[in-house]
């Protein structure tokens with residue numbers, strides 16, 4: 001066993017982090033996602049990592065960095081559908097009858113991937129009719145409410161179970177990155193912001209809020225690494241339990257840490273100008289994909305003795 | 309201790325219900341969020357209707373046009389308005405819930421005559437200019453200066469987070485009149501006519517993408533001396549009159565609203581774990597509603613809401629957060645659309661743990677002023693520097 005990052009993985013992390021800092025500063029991120037963003041990301045190789053022989057553990061390290069910079073776009077689908085469809089891929093779980101069919105980034109997309117129980121199906125984006133929301137929760141995630149989602153064609157070469165697992169790991173990794181970024185941004189603010197003639201970070205109430213946030217993020221990060229390693233080598237553990245646990249902890253860390261960041265920023269945290277809300281909104285959005293936290297907790301519990 | 313409604317309470321409720329039924333049917337559609345002139349027109353029109361029907365200023369003394377209603381009727385009023393989905397207090401918030409009560413308690417006869425009836429009738433919109441970029445939680449650290457110059461005070465400084473700053477005709481202004489005095493002792497409370505030369509108001513975009521609050525720049529604004537409320541340098545005490553209104557009672561109508569939202573969420577909550585959480589949240593709101601009854605009853609008896617008033621804001625904002633998170637989980641893929649009322653509410657209620665004293669400050673108040681625990685030591689700790 002060697003459950004720590006290798007030198008290569010550290011180099012990968014630093015490389016993607018440098019790319020994000022250079023190409024996706026907050027001002028650029030706030031411009032949103034488009035085809036150009038997709039191509040720029042494609043050039044960094046994040047979508048082709050698996051095809052290029054990297055592991056899911058490596059991919060999760062890269063996605064953590066994308067999450068840290070809260071890069072917009074259907075990025076997870078970019079990895080899953082790499083080389084299988086034309087144009088930008090987006091996707092969703094086939095909605096239950098009566099549930100809202102919400103498709104992210106439809107305008108920029110070429111293909112919509114639909115996860116069914118038995119297969120991945122693909123629908124050309126221009127065959128999907130719906131109404132773009134004029135007030136989406138996350139300003140960087142445009143969403144279309146689809147009135148009638150076509151059945152689509154089965155996508156050859158795509159194993160739906162594997163897609164669900166890999167999608168959950170990458171989403172969780174992205175969330176861990178967001179959770180850590182929130183701790184860093186809020187800590188920087190708590191050091192800088194002074195009230196009562198001292199940095200607000202000197203108050204124990206703020207220190208404890210941030211310490212709890214860091215603990216959540218780091219525990220979740222470890223769980224995500226364990227899940228990714230298990231996805232690479234399923235013999236080392238219970239894969240579904242590892243992935244569900246990781247997605248649960250990462251989702252909660254992203255959400256709670258973003259809220260902590262809003263709180264530490266005080267009135268500033270309630271503004272559009274400070275990035276805290278972008279992380280919070282993406283946390284809510286990403287928690288609806290590849291397994292909501294509660295559903296993940298149910299799945300972990302289902303692996304235990306007892307129950308119904 | 310008694311929770312039974314008296315026959316006169318029931319009569320009041322019946323009359324109010326009939327009035328709400330008849331009146332709400334005649335209201336125009338609600339204006340768009342960022343159409344401020346339309347919002348002012350809509351909210352002040354509602355206030356006028358309340359006034360004409362005798363429902364404005366439920367708790368205000370009769371000599372100021374209020375109803376001087378018993379606590380039970382004040383709560384019935386809030387309950388019925390929320391259940392009927394009557395308009396919220398809206399742009400009348402600062403006037404009816406802060407400025408009006410403060411002027412009644414501390415203003416001169418002339419100040420009261422000039423403002424109180426207009427506030428009650430919806431003829432005057434107010435905003436609150438307390439916080440500054442460097443004085444939020446530490447409000448008493450404010451540095452906006454007001455210097456006496458003949459019949460005027462000359463005011464220079466910067467205010468921030470002024471809700472309704474872009475439409476307020478008058479502001480509650482706190483400014484430093486004695487920079488040499490200890491920080492709580494050199495502050496004064498002024499009525500600030502927002503149309504004076506030297507005032508510039510810039511909206512700030514909120515997390516909702518709307519402009520609910522503003523930054524206010526004050527550049528040598530000449531404020532007439534008769535705008536001073538209370539004595540010079542006694543503004544901190546006057547402020548606490550306002551803040552105690554804010555913390556004690558301003559959340560009551562929100563509370564009722566939160567209960568209504570929990571009930572509206574209920575039919576969508578199927579998952580057993582979510583239903584159990586809804587049970588927890590509603591039990592909390594029920595208890596807070598009971599606490600509200602306790603607070604208004606105690607205020608009527610002793611003039612002060614006591615411990616309950618100090619706990620209310622903290623407990624309410626935490627319960628509201630729990631409801632907000634539950635609703636986001638229940639909506640699942642429905643969270644994407646902010647037009648969904650639960651989503652908009654979730655975003656809006658993020659301010660509850662920040663505005664009017666953050667939850668951290670509320671906990672300090674309970675820990676230090678109620679429990680008498682020592683304050684955090686001075687920073688840097690004595691003897692640790694250099």
Ligand SMILES: Cc1cc2nc3c(=O)[nH]c(=O)nc-3n(C[C@H](O)[C@H](O)[C@H](O)COP(=O)(O)OP(=O)(O)OC[C@H]3O[C@@H](n4cnc5c(N)ncnc54)[C@H](O)[C@@H]3O)c2cc1C
Pocket residue numbers: 193194195196200203204205206263264265266267268270435436437438439440441443444445446468469470471472521659662663664665666667668669672
């Ligand atoms: C929606 C909204 C509407 C508002 N409307 C108005 C208005 O109309 N008029 C007006 O004047 N103001 C208004 N405010 C301002 C509000 O009162 C302040 O935002 C609030 O008092 C916090 O101040 P701050 O933003 O400067 O945060 P800061 O005081 O800088 O706080 C930053 C962080 O430090 C923490 N902190 C600070 N001091 C301590 C301490 N001693 N112990 C522990 N933790 C501490 C805080 O809890 C917070 O987490 C509004 C704010 C909001 C969000």
